[in-house]
Amino acid sequence: MQVRFSMEMTLDLLWTLWLVLYFGLFLRFTNGLTPGKRLLGIRVVSLTHDRLSFWQSVERALGYGASALEGGFGFLQYFLNPNHQCAHDRLAETIAVRERRGTAGARPGE
Secondary structure, three states: OOOOOOHHHHHHHHHHHHHHHHHHHHHHHOOOOOHHHHHHOEEEEEOOOOOOOHHHHHHHHHHHHHHHHOOOHHHHHHHHOOOOOOHHHHHHOEEEEEOOOOOOOOOOOO
């Protein structure tokens, strides 16, 4: 059995790892904000905890792939779900909400 090194597969793996860490770590350490979410005035909040856990953040980041693999239908579920949750939100038990002005550093419910 011969093992071949594939630079393309390695780059794909590194890109995937980067995206998961980017979205996962940003959501975790900013409590639900990425630069794009901050710009749009939305925040991701946990439905089960006071703050997003690291695992919820990673699960949600991995869930983007699941939403895309369904031919994008996972993202369109926003319009079908009564709570406007996409597939990755339901997977990670999160929801994206509008951020009220002046509460960028506050926890949900404050």
